[in-house]
Amino acid sequence: MLGGQADLEVVGEAGDGREGVLLGGSLRPDVVLMDIRMPVLDGLEATRRLHRLADPPRVVVLTTFDADEHVVEALAAGADGFLLKDTPPAQIVEALHKVADGEPMLSPSVTRTLIDRVRAAHVEPADDRAARAQQRLAGLTERERDVALAVGRGLSNAEIARALHLSVPTVKAHVSRLFDKLVVTNRVQIAICVHDAGLV
Structure with a gap:
């Protein structure tokens, strides 16, 4: 999906979170597209470690969301964007461009669910x-x-x-x-x- 985009260059692909952190440090991509659930090192910790780099890449996290309880933690770890895994490919490409330009990207459904979860955590x-x-x-x-x-x-x-x-x-x-x-x-x-x- 990404390799066929004329204005995007895929510089690396990692099979697990630890490899993703190593490649992020050595290849210095503009944006990392991160799955929360990965072997060896999950996407939360991988995002956290990438965020600690001297010049960290921006990170867009892909998640099933409704089945994932760690989205807020990933935001705190330094994620710049969140997309559901069923997001149409064209919207994923658009999100990568926006995040690369410094604009945080949360899909509307993710924003809505985050709001509901934060509200549920408060008793006011x-x-x-x-x-x-x-x-x-x-x-x-x-x-x-x-x-x-x-x-x-x-x-x-x-x-x-x-x-x-x-x-x-x-x-x-x-x-x-x-x-x-x-x-x-x-x-x-x-x-x-x-x-x-x-x-x-």
Whole structure:
């Protein structure tokens, strides 16, 4: 699938996680496409070790997700993207390009499931959670709010730019401001806030 792409070069292929870490260090790829479940060394630990490299590659994790309990841990290990294994090939290729350009990539269904799992981990009453999320969003400008809603729908920066008639750098600037204003560290947390507020 990847070898047939004119603008992608497959520089290596590993049979297990340990080999993947070794190849990642020696071949220095831009992006590693990582399976969570592998022999010898699983994808979580392999991602963690790649992330410790001086100039780490970006990592996109492939997962069945519903059967995998380690997705949040992999995010913490340094994964830059998550795709379900049944993602159409063209979307996998597109995701690799986006991650290579520095844009985190979570498929909408993965974002939705992550939100549900994070919510389930909290015992805060829904009404209190909604009120707190609405209060956090109240400090945003109208344009920042539009971008936050789009992130909550699982749109990429490029998709947000098209929908709101903005440039991609402008969208990236808005997302960076959202990190500061909402006191979050990633797009999933923005999406959780938007969903908690009942806006998506």
